[in-house]
Amino acid sequence: MYRYHLRETVVGDGRRPARTPLRAAQEQAGVPAGRWMGRGLAVLGLVPGEEVTEAQLRNLFGERGRHPYADRIEADRLARGDCPKEAFKAGAPDAG
Structure with missing residues (x-):
């Protein structure tokens, strides 16, 4: 899809x-x-009216609904010393 x-x-x-x-x-x-719109954007770290990037679409559509900035979240978690599995899960929809 x-x-x-x-x-x-x-x-x-x-x-x-x-x-x-x-x-x-x-x-x-x-x-x-495409532009980001909606009331929940701040929770995701997105700015209303900001252009939707191809990487963000790839995360949303291609990785089972991952966070639009999943790549950045994962890199930050790896830099902090998380294992790859935990870093990947940090950008997942049920991460909290």
């Missing part, structure tokens, strides 16, 4: 050419960049 969303849905139901960065494909398709 993740590949479908990144290939087609986020570029206006068109097909995204292979190896084309998401933002470039959106511009070619005439689709504006």
Whole structure:
């Protein structure tokens, strides 16, 4: 499902050419960049109106709903000395 969303849905139901960065494909398709919206953004460390990045979409759609900044959370936890398994789980939806 993740590949479908990144290939087609986020570029206006068109097909995204292979190896084309998401933002470039959106511009070619005439689709504006996605923006974060909603009341719960502060809890996630997101800013209203901030552009949604391809990495954030990959985390949300491709990794069973991981935190949009799961990569950064995992790197921070590894730097603090957590084991890889615990660092990975820190970006999971049920992490607390």
